Amino acid sequence: MQALTNRAKQVDRSPMNFWERMYLPSIIKGMGITFSHVFKKNPTIHYPEQTRPFSKVFRGLHVLNRDEEGRERCTACGLCAVACPAEAITMEGAERVEGEETLYREEKYAAKYEINMLRCIFCGLCEEACPKDAIYLSETFAPANFNRKGFIYGKDDLLIPDPNKDPEGYQKAAAGRVREKVDVVETYSKPGSNS
Amino acid sequence: MIDLLAIMVDWALVIEKLILIVIVVSISLGVAMYSTWAERKVAGILQDRPGPNRAGWFGLLQPVADAVKLFSKEDIIPSKANKILFVLGPALAMLAAVMTSAVIPWGDKITIGDYTVSLQIADLNIGMLYVFAVVAMGVYGVMIGGWASNNKFSLLAAIRGASQNISYELAMGLSLIALIFVTGSLSLKDIVVGQQTNGWNIIYQPLGFLIFIVCAFAECNRTPFDLPEAENELNFGYHQEYSSMKLGFYLFAEYINMFISSVIMATLYFGGYDIPFFNEAASTISPNIIAFLGFGALMTKAIIFVLIFMWVRWTIPRFRYDQLMNLGWKSLIPLALVNMLITAAVVLFLKLGWPF
Numbered sequence: 001m002q003a004l005t006n007r008a009k010q011v012d013r014s015p016m017n018f019w020e021r022m023y024l025p026s027i028i029k030g031m032g033i034t035f036s037h038v039f040k041k042n043p044t045i046h047y048p049e050q051t052r053p054f055s056k057v058f059r060g061l062h063v064l065n066r067d068e069e070g071r072e073r074c075t076a077c078g079l080c081a082v083a084c085p086a087e088a089i090t091m092e093g094a095e096r097v098e099g100e101e102t103l104y105r106e107e108k109y110a111a112k113y114e115i116n117m118l119r120c121i122f123c124g125l126c127e128e129a130c131p132k133d134a135i136y137l138s139e140t141f142a143p144a145n146f147n148r149k150g151f152i153y154g155k156d157d158l159l160i161p162d163p164n165k166d167p168e169g170y171q172k173a174a175a176g177r178v179r180e181k182v183d184v185v186e187t188y189s190k191p192g193s194n195s
Numbered sequence: 196m197i198d199l200l201a202i203m204v205d206w207a208l209v210i211e212k213l214i215l216i217v218i219v220v221s222i223s224l225g226v227a228m229y230s231t232w233a234e235r236k237v238a239g240i241l242q243d244r245p246g247p248n249r250a251g252w253f254g255l256l257q258p259v260a261d262a263v264k265l266f267s268k269e270d271i272i273p274s275k276a277n278k279i280l281f282v283l284g285p286a287l288a289m290l291a292a293v294m295t296s297a298v299i300p301w302g303d304k305i306t307i308g309d310y311t312v313s314l315q316i317a318d319l320n321i322g323m324l325y326v327f328a329v330v331a332m333g334v335y336g337v338m339i340g341g342w343a344s345n346n347k348f349s350l351l352a353a354i355r356g357a358s359q360n361i362s363y364e365l366a367m368g369l370s371l372i373a374l375i376f377v378t379g380s381l382s383l384k385d386i387v388v389g390q391q392t393n394g395w396n397i398i399y400q401p402l403g404f405l406i407f408i409v410c411a412f413a414e415c416n417r418t419p420f421d422l423p424e425a426e427n428e429l430n431f432g433y434h435q436e437y438s439s440m441k442l443g444f445y446l447f448a449e450y451i452n453m454f455i456s457s458v459i460m461a462t463l464y465f466g467g468y469d470i471p472f473f474n475e476a477a478s479t480i481s482p483n484i485i486a487f488l489g490f491g492a493l494m495t496k497a498i499i500f501v502l503i504f505m506w507v508r509w510t511i512p513r514f515r516y517d518q519l520m521n522l523g524w525k526s527l528i529p530l531a532l533v534n535m536l537i538t539a540a541v542v543l544f545l546k547l548g549w550p551f
Contacts, residue, residue: 023522027511034241034510044245 059122060141062115063173064158065134067105070170072159073134076110080126080135088119089126105132113158117143117151138173207310215316219296227450228258230501234450237505262443270439277343284340285437285444291333292451298322299458300384302468302490305483314468314486315384322383323371326459327364330414334360336448337416337423341433352432355516356423360414362523367410369531370403373538374463387467395466402534404464406527411456413523416449418508422516457500461493468493 019025045052054060065073076093094111096104103109126135145151161169232247232254239246247254272281302314319325334357341353377399378386390396397404413420424432434445461467468489478485514522 027507030510031506034506037241037243040243042243042245044243046245046248 054139058139059124059127059137060139061117061137061143062120062126062153062158063136063138063160064113064155065136066160066162066170068163069102070162070164071101071103071105072109073105073132074110074113075106075108075132075134076113077108077131079129079131083125083129084120085123085125086119086121088116088121090114110155113155115153115158117153118148211312212316215312215314216297219299219301219316220293223293223296223451223454224447226454226498226501227447228262230450230454231261231446232257233501234505234508237502238509241506241509265440265443268439270441271436273345273436275345276436277345280339280343281436282441284336284343285434285441285448286336287339288333288336288448289444289451291329291336292448292455294329294332295326295455296458298325298383299455299462300387300467301493303482303486305486314490318382318384321381323375323381326383327368331360331364333448333452336445337433340437340445341423344433344436346436348429348431349433349435352423352425352429352435356416356433359416359420359422359519359523362520363410363413363420363527366406366523366527366531367414369528369535370400370406370410371463373403373531373535374400376535376538376542383462383467387462387469390466391469395464395469397464400464400534400538402530403538404460406531406534407464408460409522409527411460412504412507413519415452415456415504417453417504419511419514420519421508421513422519425513453504454497454501457497457504458493460500461496465496466492 067073074091076091078091078093081087081089081091090112091110091114092112093108096107096109122137124137127137143151160173163170235257236246236254247257250256250260272278297316298319300313300315300318304311304313306312337356337360338353341349341351341356344350374386374396375381377396378389380386380389386396412418416423423429424434426432429435434442437445468486470485470488470492
């Protein structure tokens with residue numbers, strides 16, 4: 001049979017000679033090997049304090065986006081819910097009334113917007129379907145909760161901070177979560193353009 | 196009669212010994228406690244990972260957290276288990292582990308006013324035999340615990356443990372006989388004093404030490420001889436059915452045994468409380484300070500041995516049972532016998548000259 005790699009070694013089944021039967025030389029050799037690890041670099045990432053950088057296309061929990069003036073972008077068109085293969089998204093639309101122009105960007109908005117994180121498969125199709133750039137998949141992951149109800153995220157869980165009330169939080173959310181779609185598209189299209 | 200006894204009791208001595216016992220036992224327990232931390236830290240370092248580092252600075256509170264966890268767990272006695280023996284097992288293991296520390300000379304004398312305290316609980320003239328008797332008793336802890344659990348894996352592990360300890364005790368005893376030829380005494384104190392004048396016994400008995408350390412690994416049920424606790428063969432070994440602090444006692448007894456056997460190795464072969472390259476008798480420093488420095492030297496030697504125990508554990512895989520028995524009966528015992536005969540001949544030759 002042809003070997004797949006050249007790393008294969010024939011097993012030596014000949015009986016041990018006296019030197020090998022003493023065990024001590026190989027024990028000392030082994031202890032030398034383990035001792036050399038004292039000086040080796042520790043590759044551990046101390047998780048809560050340090051985190052690994054995410055890939056640009058990482059798909060974590062969703063956020064609902066705001067524009068620079070702090071108005072919600074979502075218009076409750078329902079395209080994300082239609083696109084969702086797991087049927088995790090439900091919403092109820094409502095009409096914006098006089099005086100709410102600072103809250104909602106367009107005349108229609110989502111009065112209720114829920115994502116069931118237990119149903120969600122984090123495929124990102126909602127993000128692709130959204131015509132208003134309102135929903136994004138962030139880099140937050142691994143939600144923990146004590147009951148199933150806690151995994152149904154409402155609008156207050158999903159919306160990013162208001163830039164008027166919490167500019168720092170908005171900057172952080174917008175920088176970390178609202179990624180430049182152009183980059184992602186470029187990364188994907190490169191192999192395609194070559195062929 | 197009662198009055199007579201009351202007069203004859205030397206209360207100062209009783210109090211002195213009680214204080215010593217409390218100190219020695221708490222030191223043994225403390226070292227054993229931090230051995231569990233050190234074991235995991237050593238494992239981490241040798242495997243390129245940090246080891247416990249969450250509880251306290253460098254994870255130093257980890258043993259406390261483990262103790263709290265073990266104490267607060269549910270204490271289960273299996274319904275088919277023999278209840279008395281089930282409780283007796285860990286108690287015996289712990290007792291035997293702690294009792295050995297009584298005959299070890301932890302240091303020289305210290306003088307407070309005109310009262311002299313010897314840093315040894317009991318200077319038995321047969322100290323070595325006492326150690327052997329108590330260590331042999333430790334097997335009962337394993338055996339009784341394994342049998343009382345009413346579990347075939349525990350029983351198998353207990354039988355393995357018992358036969359392994361008995362097999363290796365022979366070679367250990369034979370290697371010690373050669374040592375006793377050299378020192379001429381069974382008292383641990385005399386052995387240490389002899390080494391202070393004549394040099395450490397490791398120079399005279401290198402092969403004996405090698406046999407002794409291998410047997411010590413086997414007696415402590417440490418890797419590569421941890422067959423009674425072989426997880427992948429016997430689930431968890433003889434303490435499978437144990438939970439809560441009873442399990443804790445078994446694990447703790449193992450670490451105390453490890454520490455005590457390290458101290459005994461340091462005492463027998465590496466000069467005990469003798470400070471290397473330093474003449475205690477000729478120095479001008481106060482003898483009390485020298486006694487404490489000597490205690491420090493003994494502890495340093497013992498901790499180095501404990502670290503070697505751990506280093507070996509994270510290097511060498513477990514022996515198979517037949518290999519274990521072959522090594523014990525066919526290699527170590529003949530070697531120890533040869534070592535004993537050669538030592539005896541040399542000692543006789545030096546004493547009486549050829550032809551004896």
